[in-house]
Amino acid sequence: MKPIFQLFLTFLKIGTFTFGGGYAMIPAIRRETVLTRGWVTEDEIADSIAICQTLPGAFAVNIGILIGNKVKGWTGALAACLGVVFPAFVSILLVLLVLGQIDNNVYVLGALEGIKAASVGLILVTMYQMGRGILKKRIGVLIAIVSFLLIVFLNINAVIAIVFGGIIGYFELMWAKRKEGREKQ
Amino acid sequence: MTSLLGLFLLFFQVSLFGFGGGYAMLPLIYQGIRELGLMSAAEFARLVALSQITPGPIAINAATYVGYRFAGFPGAVVATFGSVLPSILLVLLVSHFITRFKESRALVGILQGIRPATLGLLGAAAVFLGQGTLVIGSQPVPLAILICLAVMVLALVRKIHPITLTILAGIAGAFTIR
Structure with a gap:
């Protein structure tokens, strides 16, 4: 089989078994790309995962494009990308x-309410788990709280909160660097 | 359109x-x-x-x-x-x-x-989604809050996979929430 079809099929599989967060798919992505296909080495996949977690956008889409590009250039990237997106779309x-047909069914509506409630819980759990890893400095806690307040209470666009965090992060690093420089003198 | x-x-x-x-x-x-x-x-x-x-x-x-x-x-x-x-x-x-x-x-x-x-x-996502799910208008929805808390406990303490919890919550909702 041509690599381009293999890329499409492999990422179709990954896209099909991704529910909610793509991070849960990391073990499967490693297995498929390193062991089954031999497209990348262990080191390369670790690097790729780190980069795709840093970049914005859907993680599974990012990693598909990155590996597709490595294997077969931009056509490979496109094939892998289509593979990840297809199951979600369809x-x-x-x-x-x-749902248009069974919208009035009480069981369906109840199930949707239950799933919505579960989603709130899962979001809070994700926030807690990510927070444990991220919030090591007081400035981080401040950024998190301010961005929450901006969005929820001042109704400010979440994009602004992201940009605000980035700017503070930049100046915090520059400030730390200057302090470091002064201490050396 | x-x-x-x-x-x-x-x-x-x-x-x-x-x-x-x-x-x-x-x-x-x-x-x-x-x-x-x-x-x-x-x-x-x-x-x-x-x-x-x-x-x-x-x-x-x-x-x-x-x-x-x-x-x-x-x-x-x-x-x-x-x-x-x-x-x-x-x-x-x-x-x-x-x-x-x-x-x-x-x-x-x-x-x-x-x-x-x-x-x-x-946090904002939880608030936006919580309105209309856990609290409708200013009325709390006890069953939804209960499901939300149960999901959190099971995810954190028992490390149950999110999709399993989502399905369980759907089943629980189907038979309890009206």
Whole structure:
């Protein structure tokens, strides 16, 4: 089979078994790309995962494009990207079509309410787990609280909160560097 | 019909500033669709629920949902393309400048500031979704709150997989919430 189809199929599989967060797919992505296909080495996949976690956008999409590009240039990137996106796209269309028919069913509505409630819980759990890893400095706690308040209470666009965090992070690093420089003198 | 360009730009922006995973993108999506006057908080919550139980990244599910709901099949394609394009551009750019990307100190600083900001976004996502789910108007919904707490405990203490918890919560909701 041509590599371009292999890329499409491998990432189709990864896209199909990704539910919610793509990070849960890391072990499967490693297994498929390193062991099954031999597209990348262990070191390369560790690097790729780190880079794709840093970049904005959907993680599974990012890693598909990165590995596809490594294997077969931009056509490979496109094939892998299509593979990841396809199941998400089709399943939502199917659900919308089916849901239109059973929208008044009390069990379906109840199940959706239960899933919504679970989503709130899962978001809070993710926040707690990420916070434990990220919040090591007081400035980080401050950025997190301020960005929350900006969005929820002042109704400010979340993009501004992200940009605000980036700017503070930049100046904090520059300030730390200057302090370091002064101490050396 | 919502303009296709509007849909494209909305999801392009969501993806471009969507640091920290799918949940952290939810406030961006919510504010975007509110600005375009596209959907209510209740429908946003439904979008999130459906994204949870369908395969694929939340950002893609959400783009397809919003696009289809407001501009049919072309809308679904355009919104999904919008959410994928920043990934294509950024990943290809980064793989080109990989060494400089890893060594850039300015970038390290910026990312160190963005990471805690995404925690604020997660908090906002929980609030936006909680309104209309755990609390409707100013009325708390006891069963929904109970399911939410149970999910948190099971995820943290018993380390049960999120999709398993989502399915269990769906079953619990189907037979209790009316």
